[in-house]
Amino acid sequence: MEVTGLHKDIKDQLYKLTSMNTCSNISGQILASLVMNPPKSGDESFEMFCAERDGILSSLARHAKILVNALNQLEGVTCNEAEGAMHVFPRLHLPQRAIKAAEAVNMMPDAFYAQRLLDATGIVVVQGSGFGQLPGTWHFRSTISLQEDKIPAIISRLTTFHRKFMEEFCD
Structure with missing residues:
Protein backbone atom coordinates (compact mmCIF):
# COMPACT_ATOMS: atom_id res chain seq x y z
CA MET A 1 0.00 0.00 0.00
CA SER A 45 -0.99 18.64 5.64
CA PHE A 46 0.37 22.22 5.58
CA GLU A 47 -2.98 23.97 5.03
CA MET A 48 -4.68 21.96 7.76
CA PHE A 49 -1.75 22.62 10.09
CA CYS A 50 -1.96 26.39 9.44
CA ALA A 51 -5.73 26.47 9.92
CA GLU A 52 -5.52 24.57 13.20
CA ARG A 53 -2.57 26.62 14.46
CA ASP A 54 -4.25 29.92 13.55
CA GLY A 55 -7.53 28.81 15.12
CA ILE A 56 -5.81 27.90 18.37
CA LEU A 57 -3.83 31.14 18.47
CA SER A 58 -6.89 33.31 17.79
CA SER A 59 -8.84 31.42 20.45
CA LEU A 60 -6.06 32.02 22.98
CA ALA A 61 -5.99 35.71 22.05
CA ARG A 62 -9.76 35.92 22.66
CA HIS A 63 -9.38 34.13 26.01
CA ALA A 64 -6.62 36.51 27.06
CA LYS A 65 -8.61 39.60 26.10
CA ILE A 66 -11.73 38.40 27.93
CA LEU A 67 -9.74 37.48 31.04
CA VAL A 68 -7.69 40.70 31.11
CA ASN A 69 -10.83 42.82 30.69
CA ALA A 70 -12.57 40.97 33.52
CA LEU A 71 -9.56 41.26 35.83
CA ASN A 72 -9.24 44.98 35.17
CA GLN A 73 -12.89 45.41 36.23
CA LEU A 74 -12.10 44.11 39.71
CA GLU A 75 -11.40 46.52 42.53
CA GLY A 76 -7.69 46.59 43.34
CA VAL A 77 -6.59 44.54 40.34
CA THR A 78 -4.58 45.73 37.36
CA CYS A 79 -3.57 43.46 34.52
CA ASN A 80 -1.56 44.10 31.37
CA GLU A 81 -2.42 42.53 28.05
CA ALA A 82 -0.96 39.07 27.50
CA GLU A 83 1.84 39.30 24.96
CA GLY A 84 2.78 35.93 23.54
CA ALA A 85 2.39 34.00 26.77
CA MET A 86 -0.10 31.43 27.96
CA HIS A 87 -0.54 33.36 31.19
CA VAL A 88 -1.63 36.70 32.55
CA PHE A 89 0.00 38.14 35.64
CA PRO A 90 -2.42 40.55 37.35
CA ARG A 91 -1.27 42.77 40.19
CA LEU A 92 -3.26 42.71 43.41
CA HIS A 93 -3.56 45.89 45.43
CA LEU A 94 -4.58 44.23 48.68
CA PRO A 95 -6.03 45.95 51.74
CA GLN A 96 -3.73 46.15 54.77
CA ARG A 97 -6.11 43.89 56.71
CA ALA A 98 -5.61 41.14 54.09
CA ILE A 99 -1.83 41.55 54.28
CA LYS A 100 -1.95 41.32 58.08
CA ALA A 101 -4.27 38.29 57.95
CA ALA A 102 -1.76 36.58 55.63
CA GLU A 103 1.13 37.40 57.93
CA ALA A 104 -0.85 36.05 60.91
CA VAL A 105 -0.93 32.62 59.25
CA ASN A 106 2.69 32.92 58.06
CA MET A 107 1.80 33.26 54.36
CA MET A 108 2.74 35.73 51.67
CA PRO A 109 -0.31 37.90 50.88
CA ASP A 110 -0.61 36.69 47.29
CA ALA A 111 -0.35 33.06 48.42
CA PHE A 112 -3.07 33.79 50.99
CA TYR A 113 -5.28 35.21 48.23
CA ALA A 114 -4.56 32.26 45.92
CA GLN A 115 -5.33 29.72 48.66
CA ARG A 116 -8.58 31.46 49.60
CA LEU A 117 -9.55 31.61 45.89
CA LEU A 118 -8.89 27.87 45.52
CA ASP A 119 -10.80 26.99 48.68
CA ALA A 120 -13.81 29.14 47.75
CA THR A 121 -14.06 28.45 44.01
CA GLY A 122 -11.79 25.60 42.95
CA ILE A 123 -9.93 28.05 40.69
CA VAL A 124 -6.18 27.48 40.73
CA VAL A 125 -3.77 30.38 40.27
CA VAL A 126 -0.10 30.60 41.21
CA GLN A 127 0.99 33.26 43.66
CA GLY A 128 3.41 35.79 42.22
CA SER A 129 5.74 35.73 45.21
CA GLY A 130 7.42 32.71 43.64
CA PHE A 131 8.38 34.73 40.54
CA GLY A 132 10.63 37.41 42.01
CA GLN A 133 8.13 40.28 42.12
CA LEU A 134 9.14 43.63 43.56
CA PRO A 135 8.98 43.80 47.36
CA GLY A 136 5.61 45.04 48.58
CA THR A 137 3.78 44.08 45.38
CA TRP A 138 1.46 41.12 45.03
CA HIS A 139 0.47 39.22 41.92
CA PHE A 140 -0.87 35.94 40.74
CA ARG A 141 -0.39 34.03 37.52
CA SER A 142 -3.35 32.58 35.68
CA THR A 143 -3.41 30.54 32.50
CA ILE A 144 -5.35 31.65 29.43
CA SER A 145 -5.59 28.13 28.03
CA LEU A 146 -9.13 27.62 29.26
CA GLN A 147 -12.01 26.07 27.38
CA GLU A 148 -13.79 29.02 25.81
CA ASP A 149 -17.26 27.92 26.91
CA LYS A 150 -16.08 27.73 30.55
CA ILE A 151 -14.60 31.25 30.73
CA PRO A 152 -17.84 33.08 31.69
CA ALA A 153 -18.45 30.75 34.65
CA ILE A 154 -14.84 31.03 35.81
CA ILE A 155 -14.94 34.81 35.58
CA SER A 156 -18.23 34.87 37.47
CA ARG A 157 -16.79 32.72 40.30
CA LEU A 158 -13.59 34.79 40.41
CA THR A 159 -15.54 38.06 40.49
CA THR A 160 -17.84 36.87 43.28
CA PHE A 161 -14.89 35.61 45.32
CA HIS A 162 -12.87 38.79 44.81
CA ARG A 163 -15.72 41.07 45.87
CA LYS A 164 -16.30 39.04 49.04
CA PHE A 165 -12.56 38.95 49.77
CA MET A 166 -12.23 42.72 49.39
CA GLU A 167 -15.31 43.31 51.58
CA GLU A 168 -14.02 40.97 54.28
CA PHE A 169 -10.63 42.69 54.46
CA CYS A 170 -11.69 46.27 53.70
CA ASP A 171 -9.50 48.72 55.65
Whole structure:
Protein backbone atom coordinates (compact mmCIF):
# COMPACT_ATOMS: atom_id res chain seq x y z
CA MET A 1 0.00 0.00 0.00
CA GLU A 2 1.35 3.46 -0.93
CA VAL A 3 1.67 6.04 1.84
CA THR A 4 0.49 9.48 0.73
CA GLY A 5 -0.45 12.90 2.10
CA LEU A 6 -0.84 13.30 5.81
CA HIS A 7 0.14 9.68 6.41
CA LYS A 8 3.38 10.27 4.50
CA ASP A 9 4.12 13.35 6.64
CA ILE A 10 3.60 11.26 9.77
CA LYS A 11 5.71 8.41 8.36
CA ASP A 12 8.47 10.90 7.55
CA GLN A 13 8.29 12.32 11.08
CA LEU A 14 8.42 8.86 12.63
CA TYR A 15 11.43 7.98 10.47
CA LYS A 16 13.26 11.05 11.78
CA LEU A 17 12.58 9.92 15.33
CA THR A 18 14.80 6.88 15.03
CA SER A 19 17.86 9.01 15.86
CA MET A 20 16.11 11.34 18.29
CA ASN A 21 16.70 10.82 22.01
CA THR A 22 15.23 14.00 23.54
CA CYS A 23 12.34 12.21 25.25
CA SER A 24 12.10 8.91 27.05
CA ASN A 25 8.94 7.68 25.36
CA ILE A 26 7.73 7.43 21.78
CA SER A 27 4.81 9.85 22.29
CA GLY A 28 7.19 12.46 23.63
CA GLN A 29 9.57 11.86 20.75
CA ILE A 30 6.77 12.29 18.20
CA LEU A 31 5.60 15.49 19.86
CA ALA A 32 9.12 16.91 20.08
CA SER A 33 9.74 16.11 16.43
CA LEU A 34 6.51 17.71 15.28
CA VAL A 35 7.18 20.85 17.30
CA MET A 36 10.70 21.09 15.92
CA ASN A 37 9.72 20.28 12.35
CA PRO A 38 6.10 21.26 11.55
CA PRO A 39 4.62 20.72 8.07
CA LYS A 40 6.09 23.00 5.41
CA SER A 41 4.53 24.75 2.44
CA GLY A 42 3.93 22.12 -0.19
CA ASP A 43 3.27 19.33 2.33
CA GLU A 44 -0.23 17.93 1.97
CA SER A 45 -0.99 18.64 5.64
CA PHE A 46 0.37 22.22 5.58
CA GLU A 47 -2.98 23.97 5.03
CA MET A 48 -4.68 21.96 7.76
CA PHE A 49 -1.75 22.62 10.09
CA CYS A 50 -1.96 26.39 9.44
CA ALA A 51 -5.73 26.47 9.92
CA GLU A 52 -5.52 24.57 13.20
CA ARG A 53 -2.57 26.62 14.46
CA ASP A 54 -4.25 29.92 13.55
CA GLY A 55 -7.53 28.81 15.12
CA ILE A 56 -5.81 27.90 18.37
CA LEU A 57 -3.83 31.14 18.47
CA SER A 58 -6.89 33.31 17.79
CA SER A 59 -8.84 31.42 20.45
CA LEU A 60 -6.06 32.02 22.98
CA ALA A 61 -5.99 35.71 22.05
CA ARG A 62 -9.76 35.92 22.66
CA HIS A 63 -9.38 34.13 26.01
CA ALA A 64 -6.62 36.51 27.06
CA LYS A 65 -8.61 39.60 26.10
CA ILE A 66 -11.73 38.40 27.93
CA LEU A 67 -9.74 37.48 31.04
CA VAL A 68 -7.69 40.70 31.11
CA ASN A 69 -10.83 42.82 30.69
CA ALA A 70 -12.57 40.97 33.52
CA LEU A 71 -9.56 41.26 35.83
CA ASN A 72 -9.24 44.98 35.17
CA GLN A 73 -12.89 45.41 36.23
CA LEU A 74 -12.10 44.11 39.71
CA GLU A 75 -11.40 46.52 42.53
CA GLY A 76 -7.69 46.59 43.34
CA VAL A 77 -6.59 44.54 40.34
CA THR A 78 -4.58 45.73 37.36
CA CYS A 79 -3.57 43.46 34.52
CA ASN A 80 -1.56 44.10 31.37
CA GLU A 81 -2.42 42.53 28.05
CA ALA A 82 -0.96 39.07 27.50
CA GLU A 83 1.84 39.30 24.96
CA GLY A 84 2.78 35.93 23.54
CA ALA A 85 2.39 34.00 26.77
CA MET A 86 -0.10 31.43 27.96
CA HIS A 87 -0.54 33.36 31.19
CA VAL A 88 -1.63 36.70 32.55
CA PHE A 89 0.00 38.14 35.64
CA PRO A 90 -2.42 40.55 37.35
CA ARG A 91 -1.27 42.77 40.19
CA LEU A 92 -3.26 42.71 43.41
CA HIS A 93 -3.56 45.89 45.43
CA LEU A 94 -4.58 44.23 48.68
CA PRO A 95 -6.03 45.95 51.74
CA GLN A 96 -3.73 46.15 54.77
CA ARG A 97 -6.11 43.89 56.71
CA ALA A 98 -5.61 41.14 54.09
CA ILE A 99 -1.83 41.55 54.28
CA LYS A 100 -1.95 41.32 58.08
CA ALA A 101 -4.27 38.29 57.95
CA ALA A 102 -1.76 36.58 55.63
CA GLU A 103 1.13 37.40 57.93
CA ALA A 104 -0.85 36.05 60.91
CA VAL A 105 -0.93 32.62 59.25
CA ASN A 106 2.69 32.92 58.06
CA MET A 107 1.80 33.26 54.36
CA MET A 108 2.74 35.73 51.67
CA PRO A 109 -0.31 37.90 50.88
CA ASP A 110 -0.61 36.69 47.29
CA ALA A 111 -0.35 33.06 48.42
CA PHE A 112 -3.07 33.79 50.99
CA TYR A 113 -5.28 35.21 48.23
CA ALA A 114 -4.56 32.26 45.92
CA GLN A 115 -5.33 29.72 48.66
CA ARG A 116 -8.58 31.46 49.60
CA LEU A 117 -9.55 31.61 45.89
CA LEU A 118 -8.89 27.87 45.52
CA ASP A 119 -10.80 26.99 48.68
CA ALA A 120 -13.81 29.14 47.75
CA THR A 121 -14.06 28.45 44.01
CA GLY A 122 -11.79 25.60 42.95
CA ILE A 123 -9.93 28.05 40.69
CA VAL A 124 -6.18 27.48 40.73
CA VAL A 125 -3.77 30.38 40.27
CA VAL A 126 -0.10 30.60 41.21
CA GLN A 127 0.99 33.26 43.66
CA GLY A 128 3.41 35.79 42.22
CA SER A 129 5.74 35.73 45.21
CA GLY A 130 7.42 32.71 43.64
CA PHE A 131 8.38 34.73 40.54
CA GLY A 132 10.63 37.41 42.01
CA GLN A 133 8.13 40.28 42.12
CA LEU A 134 9.14 43.63 43.56
CA PRO A 135 8.98 43.80 47.36
CA GLY A 136 5.61 45.04 48.58
CA THR A 137 3.78 44.08 45.38
CA TRP A 138 1.46 41.12 45.03
CA HIS A 139 0.47 39.22 41.92
CA PHE A 140 -0.87 35.94 40.74
CA ARG A 141 -0.39 34.03 37.52
CA SER A 142 -3.35 32.58 35.68
CA THR A 143 -3.41 30.54 32.50
CA ILE A 144 -5.35 31.65 29.43
CA SER A 145 -5.59 28.13 28.03
CA LEU A 146 -9.13 27.62 29.26
CA GLN A 147 -12.01 26.07 27.38
CA GLU A 148 -13.79 29.02 25.81
CA ASP A 149 -17.26 27.92 26.91
CA LYS A 150 -16.08 27.73 30.55
CA ILE A 151 -14.60 31.25 30.73
CA PRO A 152 -17.84 33.08 31.69
CA ALA A 153 -18.45 30.75 34.65
CA ILE A 154 -14.84 31.03 35.81
CA ILE A 155 -14.94 34.81 35.58
CA SER A 156 -18.23 34.87 37.47
CA ARG A 157 -16.79 32.72 40.30
CA LEU A 158 -13.59 34.79 40.41
CA THR A 159 -15.54 38.06 40.49
CA THR A 160 -17.84 36.87 43.28
CA PHE A 161 -14.89 35.61 45.32
CA HIS A 162 -12.87 38.79 44.81
CA ARG A 163 -15.72 41.07 45.87
CA LYS A 164 -16.30 39.04 49.04
CA PHE A 165 -12.56 38.95 49.77
CA MET A 166 -12.23 42.72 49.39
CA GLU A 167 -15.31 43.31 51.58
CA GLU A 168 -14.02 40.97 54.28
CA PHE A 169 -10.63 42.69 54.46
CA CYS A 170 -11.69 46.27 53.70
CA ASP A 171 -9.50 48.72 55.65
